[in-house]
Amino acid sequence: MSPPIPFLPSSLLLAPLVGSLMVALLGGGASPSWLKRGSLGVLTVQLLLMVGLLLQFDPTMGQIQFLEQAPWLGNLGLDYHLGVDGLSLPLLLINGILSLVAVAISPLTTPRPRSYFSLLLLISGAVNGAFLAQNLLLFFLFYELELIPLWLLIAVWGGQRRAYAATKFLIFTAVSGVLILVGFLGLALATGSLDFSINPVLSQQLGLGTQLLLMGALLVGFGIKIPLFPFHSWLPDAHTEASTPISVLLAGVLLKLGTYGLLRFCVSLFPQAWLLLAPGLAVWAAVSVLFGSLTAIAQTDMKRMVAYSSVGHMGYVLLAAAAANPISLLGALLQMLAHGLISGLMFLLVGVIYQTTGTRDLTVLRGLLNPQRGLPLTGGLMILAVMASAGIPGMAGFVAELMVFRGSLLSFPLATLLSMAGSGLTAVYFLLLVNRAFFGRLGTEAGGKPPVLLPLAGLAQQTPAVILAGGVVLMGLWPQGVVDLAVASTSALSAPAASITTMAGPNKTPAPLVPLETM
Amino acid sequence: MAANLSSDPLNPLLERLMHGLPLLTESSTHVFEVVGVLESYGEVLDAYSKNLIYQGEQQFLNPFPVFRFFHDGLSLGRLWRHLNHDRINFEYAEYCQKAMLWHGTGGLDAFLDSEHFASICKQVMHIKQRHDPLLGLLSSLFPQFLPELIRSAATTHALGQFWRVMSDLFLELARAHRQKQIDSIAAIVAFVKDGLVAAAGLPIRYGVQLHGTTVAILPEDAGLTFLMDVAVPYVEAVFLRGMPFLGTLSFNAQATQIPHDQALFSYGALFADPLPTMGAGIPPSLLMQDMYRHLPHDLEAWYQDHGRGVVDMHVKICMSFQKAMFCVTNGAINGTMPYGLDDPDSSHQRANRDHCMAWLGRLRQAQLNALDANGPEAISIPNQPPLSHGQPPTP
Numbered sequence: 001m002s003p004p005i006p007f008l009p010s011s012l013l014l015a016p017l018v019g020s021l022m023v024a025l026l027g028g029g030a031s032p033s034w035l036k037r038g039s040l041g042v043l044t045v046q047l048l049l050m051v052g053l054l055l056q057f058d059p060t061m062g063q064i065q066f067l068e069q070a071p072w073l074g075n076l077g078l079d080y081h082l083g084v085d086g087l088s089l090p091l092l093l094i095n096g097i098l099s100l101v102a103v104a105i106s107p108l109t110t111p112r113p114r115s116y117f118s119l120l121l122l123i124s125g126a127v128n129g130a131f132l133a134q135n136l137l138l139f140f141l142f143y144e145l146e147l148i149p150l151w152l153l154i155a156v157w158g159g160q161r162r163a164y165a166a167t168k169f170l171i172f173t174a175v176s177g178v179l180i181l182v183g184f185l186g187l188a189l190a191t192g193s194l195d196f197s198i199n200p201v202l203s204q205q206l207g208l209g210t211q212l213l214l215m216g217a218l219l220v221g222f223g224i225k226i227p228l229f230p231f232h233s234w235l236p237d238a239h240t241e242a243s244t245p246i247s248v249l250l251a252g253v254l255l256k257l258g259t260y261g262l263l264r265f266c267v268s269l270f271p272q273a274w275l276l277l278a279p280g281l282a283v284w285a286a287v288s289v290l291f292g293s294l295t296a297i298a299q300t301d302m303k304r305m306v307a308y309s310s311v312g313h314m315g316y317v318l319l320a321a322a323a324a325n326p327i328s329l330l331g332a333l334l335q336m337l338a339h340g341l342i343s344g345l346m347f348l349l350v351g352v353i354y355q356t357t358g359t360r361d362l363t364v365l366r367g368l369l370n371p372q373r374g375l376p377l378t379g380g381l382m383i384l385a386v387m388a389s390a391g392i393p394g395m396a397g398f399v400a401e402l403m404v405f406r407g408s409l410l411s412f413p414l415a416t417l418l419s420m421a422g423s424g425l426t427a428v429y430f431l432l433l434v435n436r437a438f439f440g441r442l443g444t445e446a447g448g449k450p451p452v453l454l455p456l457a458g459l460a461q462q463t464p465a466v467i468l469a470g471g472v473v474l475m476g477l478w479p480q481g482v483v484d485l486a487v488a489s490t491s492a493l494s495a496p497a498a499s500i501t502t503m504a505g506p507n508k509t510p511a512p513l514v515p516l517e518t519m
Numbered sequence: 520m521a522a523n524l525s526s527d528p529l530n531p532l533l534e535r536l537m538h539g540l541p542l543l544t545e546s547s548t549h550v551f552e553v554v555g556v557l558e559s560y561g562e563v564l565d566a567y568s569k570n571l572i573y574q575g576e577q578q579f580l581n582p583f584p585v586f587r588f589f590h591d592g593l594s595l596g597r598l599w600r601h602l603n604h605d606r607i608n609f610e611y612a613e614y615c616q617k618a619m620l621w622h623g624t625g626g627l628d629a630f631l632d633s634e635h636f637a638s639i640c641k642q643v644m645h646i647k648q649r650h651d652p653l654l655g656l657l658s659s660l661f662p663q664f665l666p667e668l669i670r671s672a673a674t675t676h677a678l679g680q681f682w683r684v685m686s687d688l689f690l691e692l693a694r695a696h697r698q699k700q701i702d703s704i705a706a707i708v709a710f711v712k713d714g715l716v717a718a719a720g721l722p723i724r725y726g727v728q729l730h731g732t733t734v735a736i737l738p739e740d741a742g743l744t745f746l747m748d749v750a751v752p753y754v755e756a757v758f759l760r761g762m763p764f765l766g767t768l769s770f771n772a773q774a775t776q777i778p779h780d781q782a783l784f785s786y787g788a789l790f791a792d793p794l795p796t797m798g799a800g801i802p803p804s805l806l807m808q809d810m811y812r813h814l815p816h817d818l819e820a821w822y823q824d825h826g827r828g829v830v831d832m833h834v835k836i837c838m839s840f841q842k843a844m845f846c847v848t849n850g851a852i853n854g855t856m857p858y859g860l861d862d863p864d865s866s867h868q869r870a871n872r873d874h875c876m877a878w879l880g881r882l883r884q885a886q887l888n889a890l891d892a893n894g895p896e897a898i899s900i901p902n903q904p905p906l907s908h909g910q911p912p913t914p
Contacts, residue, residue, distance in 0.1 A: 367794075370794055372794070372827070372830055372831040372832075372833060372834050373794055373826075373827065373831050373834055441792065441794065442794055453826055453827070456827050456828075456830065
């Protein structure tokens with residue numbers, strides 16, 4: 001192995017944040033095209049650094065690697081403490097890829113391009129920070145830092161009802177932030193340790209009541225962000241009003257902060273409380289899956305349908321987290337990655353459709369698969385995305401869902417079966433989408449939407465979708481790549497819960513532990 | 520009848536016909552499109568015609584007509600181009616022939632069912648049985664097998680003769696346009712009408728060489744002529760009726776999505792959806808591809824500048840083709856008008872009006888929006904598959 005590149009995690013923070021600052025301060029006279037090129041350059045550097053991190057990463061170690069620690073505001077317990085493990089590295093990579101995609105598909109006609117690209121870079125950096133943070137307050141700082149630019153991107157660059165959607169998003173996410181902060185502060189108070197480091201040893205010594213209280217705050221906080229039923233209502237509105245690049249980021253990356261928080265802080269810090277609540281969480285997951293799926297069936301706006309499908313698919317992550325065994329936690333990570341790629345791809349394609357037809361209304365769109373006057377490539381990729389989302393073998397969704405269900409079936413058979421039904425419903429609503437919008441005779445109307453002659457979707461518009469679709473298939477055909485990267489870390493994550501289950505006696509053992517390292 | 524037509528959308532079209540105006544809106548773009556597409560159609564029909572005549576004469580009763588599309592002779596180069604699909608889609612010509620045979624209207628069909636034709640078939644059978652034991656056996660087992668093959672060959676040859684005339688007519692039209700003799704849609708319709716009328720009485724004959732003996736399959740004394748015995752049945756079978764079975768769009772016959780009466784079919788070229796959804800009927804996409812290969816340069820350049828450029832070329836060709844076929848139909852309506860439009864006798868004008876309404880009634884569900892549409896960008900949602908239609912024309 002080549003000698004490690006120094007300060008890799010810090011450079012992952014610096015690249016986008018400095019880039020954002022430079023675009024904001026120095027980009028005054030630059031044309032939108034140069035601003036976009038500059039942002040693409042910054043994010044390419046960021047992605048290359050991530051690849052460097054990937055190459056240097058030792059997947060056999062379950063612990064945090066590339067640790068960087070420096071005292072910052074010691075009195076507050078806020079240390080500059082960064083690191084990477086097998087859970088955060090794949091999510092960092094997804095952030096790197098989707099941030100690049102989001103900037104690549106941003107139109108040059110975007111108003112106020114300087115602020116727009118600067119905010120996009122800021123989000124990318126903040127998300128990196130949240131995934132890298134090894135200090136609770138630092139995580140919270142980045143978690144909140146990502147909120148403001150996203151709120152602005154919806155409120156300023158959004159659709160007609162952007163003010164409503166952005167305010168709703170802000171209120172929900174602010175409450176989420178407050179609950180998480182309360183959880184972290186409460187943890188510090190309860191343990192009497194103000195260093196805010198992620199220390200399961202301390203948190204596990206707390207009484208069960210305290211654990212339940214603190215974890216409850218975190219659970220609801222992250223549940224809003226994920227989002228889980230009934231805290232989901234901000235998401236469809238935010239998606240509907242956000243522009244395509246923002247929807248891609250929101251669905252592909254930002255929701256993952258919630259599930260990441262669930263795994264990193266709830267499962268690992270409060271294993272006893274988690275184990276106690278697990279059956280209820282599994283039921284909650286099943287309800288969320290079924291609610292998301294059934295609501296998606298009723299949607300006529302493509303974006304809302306994909307948004308509700310996100311609510312359903314994020315439910316699988318909660319189900320897997322509830323089971324908290326090595327297979328299910330690996331499944332949770334795979335599901336996060338699969339959903340990141342698939343929903344990112346879907347929002348991208350819906351964006352192309354909206355841009356060319358002027359509508360996302362499933363009661364209007366028809367026959368877009370028409371080879372000469374329709375959007376055949378977009379249609380083909382949408383069918384692929386739909387198949388992946390419905391869990392067709394050979395694509396990312398199948399691997400993830402199989403792993404989740406395999407991990408949770410023995411622990412929570414009923415909740416798993418209900419979630420499987422939700423997976424079947426995915427096929428129902430997405431087939432409705434494909435059947436309505438893509439099959440049949442191309443529906444065009446003089447002076448209406450869609451227009452009589454749809455503009456051609458150019459290569460620049462289509463390339464990001466092709467790349468994401470390639471990722472979906474690659475992950476489906478070669479999941480071992482991600483599994484090898486993450487298995488040590490997800491197994492380590494499940495270790496505290498497993499030890500507690502074992503201590504609780506054989507009758508309470510929810511699932512057999514499979515030595516995943518041998519996979 | 521006319522009193523009930525005040526709110527009928529066909530009324531303006533009827534008035535245009537009765538005033539001697541063309542159905543297609545007059546515009547320089549339409550002239551450019553129609554002449555250009557008819558020129559390429561003329562080139563394609565030339566190839567179709569040569570091939571059908573070759574098939575009729577040289578592939579007669581060939582049990583395995585594998586190389587029937589090679590009327591220019593078979594070579595490795597030609598075989599490669601054929602397999603590589605660098606060629607004319609002669610299959611389209613065969614679809615049209617099958618449509619004519621299956622719908623079977625007019626004098627040609629009547630002759631093919633006559634005693635006279637049966638005696639010709641017997642003559643063919645008599646000669647063939649001596650040299651072709653397989654055919655002899657099949658003919659004795661299935662007495663209608665050979666006559667049906669001969670009917671098919673006769674239709675093939677007759678269609679070849681029809682297209683010979685039409686090909687020359689369309690290429691002549693393009694020449695006349697280049698020489699500034701044609702500059703309006705009305706002039707195109709008149710040119711087509713005059714061409715049809717001039718060729719109306721051309722005899723349709725077909726003879727084959729069988730082992731040294733010449734047999735007249737369509738003999739001179741059958742009295743078959745170009746216009747009424749081939750052209751009108753062709754328009755009926757290919758432009759109007761068509762077939763609901765050759766596309767991927769499925770029709771449920773049990774749910775009466777297909778009319779019980781074959782005469783009420785409306786799946787022909789004038790009804791085809793220009794968007795390549797592979798709708799029912801004769802696949803126009805084959806013809807569009809053939810015409811694409813022979814487009815005049817100026818029309819091809821114009822198509823490239825409109826719509827989606829090369830991507831939707833076939834759609835644009837089909838839209839222009841339908842405009843052109845409305846002109847040809849217009850010529851046929853005018854050419855078969857019972858009386859002159861300037862005839863002062865009101866009963867004669869009523870007959871003319873009924874004649875026009877019979878045709879227009881058939882066209883009620885056709886792609887009439889092509890008549891006004893300017894530019895290949897415009898294409899609207901077609902009418903739903905019709906369950907019932909007006910009466911067939913009585914030209």
